[in-house]
Amino acid sequence: MRPLPSVTGSVAVLDRADVDTDQIIPKQFLKRIERTGYGEFLFFDWMKDPDFELHRYPGASILVSGPNFGCGSSREHAAWALEDFGFDVVIAPSFGDIFRTNAVNTGLAPIALPAEQIAQLREAVDAVNELTVDLERLEITSTSGLRIPFELDAHTQETLVHGLDDIARTLMREAEIDAYEATHTARFDTRALPA
Numbered sequence: 001m002r003p004l005p006s007v008t009g010s011v012a013v014l015d016r017a018d019v020d021t022d023q024i025i026p027k028q029f030l031k032r033i034e035r036t037g038y039g040e041f042l043f044f045d046w047m048k049d050p051d052f053e054l055h056r057y058p059g060a061s062i063l064v065s066g067p068n069f070g071c072g073s074s075r076e077h078a079a080w081a082l083e084d085f086g087f088d089v090v091i092a093p094s095f096g097d098i099f100r101t102n103a104v105n106t107g108l109a110p111i112a113l114p115a116e117q118i119a120q121l122r123e124a125v126d127a128v129n130e131l132t133v134d135l136e137r138l139e140i141t142s143t144s145g146l147r148i149p150f151e152l153d154a155h156t157q158e159t160l161v162h163g164l165d166d167i168a169r170t171l172m173r174e175a176e177i178d179a180y181e182a183t184h185t186a187r188f189d190t191r192a193l194p195a
Contacts, residue, residue, distance in 0.1 A: 001107040003163035007088045008132040009061030011125045014053050019065055020072030021099060025081040038077055039084030062131055064121055065092045070099025070110075079106040089133045091140075093118060104156050107163060109135060117148050135161050 029041040046052045054060075063082070069092040070078060079102040082090065089109045103110045111133065113121070124131065124142040132141045135157060140148045158164060164172075 001159075001163040001165050001168070004088060004107060004109060004160045005136045006132060006134045007061055007109070008130065009088070010057065010059060010129050011062045011064055011121075011131055012054050012057035012060035012087075013122060013125060014063060014065040017066035018068045018071055021070060021075050021078040021096070022072055024070065024078040025075065029081075030075060030077055035080055036084055038081035039086065042081045042085040057129075059086065061086055062089045062091065062133060063087045064118060064125065065090065067093040067115070069095050070103070071096035072099075074098040074102070076102040076106065079103040079108050083108045091118065091121065091133075104159055105165065107160065109133065109160050111140070111150050111152075113140075113148065113150055120146060120148065 023043060023046065025038055025041055026044050029038065029044070032038070043052070043054060047054070069090060078099060082103075083106055087108065089111060090103065091111045091113060093115050094112055095103075095110050100110045121131065121140065124144050124146040127144050128142055130143065131146075134141070135152070138150055138152060138157070140146070140150060152160075162168075170177075
């Protein structure tokens, strides 16, 4: 994962509630074995409509949506598709729990804000269409003077800011692991193959 201390970019507004993971990445695209290449299938059925909202926001890196974003099945492909499409941050009043976890594990920042603050963001976007989401300072700002604090638990913040997946977190404790291994004799030689 890449570190994500701060994101400054244009914003796409998807003013819909209950956007489920099957809408984000339909099931027929889940057969791939790679983690990349899903962006072209993001919102596949909706993208066929020339009036679909996201067509108005090419190159956006921040997505603002309605409540219960990412509800539905537990496919991590939904977070992969959003990131592969170019989004680094999704801001919504609430998220499906499994989607939120998958997003964090992918390096996509899910930011939950009350509906009133989402409305403020949308006004700011209408004025300048650029926001800065500072994950170190836990603050969203715009050049128009908007400043909205947000919360992330410490684990999520550290994961996103430093780009830590589970393996990277384990390797951070390599010295402790080595010290433990040095004081405990293995019950059998794990390097030897059976005869």
